Amino acid sequence: MGLLDGKVAIVTGASSGIGRSIAQRFAEEGASLVLVARRLDLLEQLAAELENAATCVVTVAGDVTDPETHEKAVAASRSFGGLDIAINNAGLVGAVRPLADLSLEEWSEVIAVNLTAAFLGAKAQIPAMLAKGGGSLVFTGSFVGVSAGLPGMGGYASAKAGLLGLVKSIAADYSAQGIRANALLPGGTATEMAGDEAQQNWAAGLHAMKRIAEPIEIANAALFLASDLASFVTGSALWADGGNSAVRV
Numbered sequence: 469m470g471l472l473d474g475k476v477a478i479v480t481g482a483s484s485g486i487g488r489s490i491a492q493r494f495a496e497e498g499a500s501l502v503l504v505a506r507r508l509d510l511l512e513q514l515a516a517e518l519e520n521a522a523t524c525v526v527t528v529a530g531d532v533t534d535p536e537t538h539e540k541a542v543a544a545s546r547s548f549g550g551l552d553i554a555i556n557n558a559g560l561v562g563a564v565r566p567l568a569d570l571s572l573e574e575w576s577e578v579i580a581v582n583l584t585a586a587f588l589g590a591k592a593q594i595p596a597m598l599a600k601g602g603g604s605l606v607f608t609g610s611f612v613g614v615s616a617g618l619p620g621m622g623g624y625a626s627a628k629a630g631l632l633g634l635v636k637s638i639a640a641d642y643s644a645q646g647i648r649a650n651a652l653l654p655g656g657t658a659t660e661m662a663g664d665e666a667q668q669n670w671a672a673g674l675h676a677m678k679r680i681a682e683p684i685e686i687a688n689a690a691l692f693l694a695s696d697l698a699s700f701v702t703g704s705a706l707w708a709d710g711g712n713s714a715v716r717v
Contacts, residue, residue, distance in 0.1 A: 470498030471695040476548040478502045478541045480532050480589060481558030483510035485659030486608060489683035490555055490690050495523040497691060500548040502541050504528045505558070524548060532558045532585035538592035551596040553694045556589040557608040560624075567622035575623050582627035586634055594638070594647060602646020605638065606693045607631045608686075609651040609705065615713035616674075632705055639703030648702035650693045655709030656680035676711025 477494050481487035483505035491501055495518045505511050508529035515525040526544040530537030545551040562578030563570060586607050597603030612618050613625030614632065631651050638649035656671035658680055672679045689708040692698055707713050 470496065471691065471697065472553070473498035475552040475694075476500045476502070476545050476550060477553035477555060477694065478504060478545060478551065478589075478593065479555045479557060480504040480541075480585075481608075482514065483507045486654065486657060486683050486686045486690075487555070487557040488514060489687040490557065491518065493684065493687040493691055494553075494694070495521060495525075497695075499553070500524040502526050502528060502544045502548075504530065504532065504537060504541050506531060532556075532589065533580045535588050535592070538589050542592045542596045545596065550600045551593060552600060552603050554589060554593040554597075554603070554605045555608070555690060555694065556586045556605065557690075558585060559608060559610075559628075561621070562623050564620040566620060570623060578623035579627050579630075582624065583630045583634070586631055590634070590638060590649070594642060597647050598642075598645055603648070604694045604698070605635075605647065605649040606690055607635060607649070607651045608690075609653045611653055611655050611707070611709045611712050614653060614705070615709075635705070636703045643702050648693075648698070650698070650701060650703070651705040652686070652690055652693060653705050653707050653709060653713070654681060654686045654689075655712040657686055658682055674712055675709065676715045679710065681708065681710060 477499045479487055479491045482491045482503040503511050511527040515527050518525050528541045560581035563574040609631045610628040613629035617625050635649040635651045655675050686708050
């Protein structure tokens with residue numbers, strides 16, 4: 469028996485990195501999946517891999533800043549019996565430069581992808597979960613903007629910090645109706661967003677463990693929050709950051 473047997477999960481940003489690992493890990497635990505990302509070719513590759521492992525998968529190619537993308541994902545979940553879990557994981561670092569040098573367009577883009585898209589996801593997902601008597605929403609945040617600021621990342625930090633307010637608000641509004649909402653706060657992780665080897669080595673030095681995470685390590689933390697193992701956990705933030713938030717070394 470898997471931890472997610474009989475559950476239906478939406479995963480955004482599923483085509484690569486943390487989102488891809490979450491999809492793979494959830495499939496191992498028995499979930500049926502709705503995979504969302506812009507890159508259809510990568511989504512289809514992942515779907516084929518998971519279907520070969522006997523997982524039920526639907527793909528939705530779309531932009532998470534478009535409400536229709538989330539509406540399509542929720543509609544797709546109904547083909548499996550309705551929505552239980554939503555991993556709102558899609559993200560964008562955006563332009564990296566001092567805050568006063570950001571254009572309004574650059575600021576708006578990073579807020580839209582990292583924070584407004586999370587709101588749009590929740591807005592579509594919560595009614596579907598209420599129809600099933602509850603569910604779990606997980607939002608991928610970051611240590612950036614929560615435990616520390618990094619030079620040139622003001623827009624990203626602001627958006628990721630905003631997710632903590634979002635999960636607390638969802639918890640206040642819907643916990644009594646069986647819906648849980650939590651933020652997952654990774655440290656540096658070996659994905660496309662981590663940059664080249666030199667950048668990854670620099671990031672490793674920020675962590676007490678002196679390394680960055682593998683995507684599967686973040687996926688395991690997401691699994692905990694999504695599953696019934698976290699049945700009394702809501703409105704919170706789970707650090708999966710190799711000690712980055714706990715120490716200064």
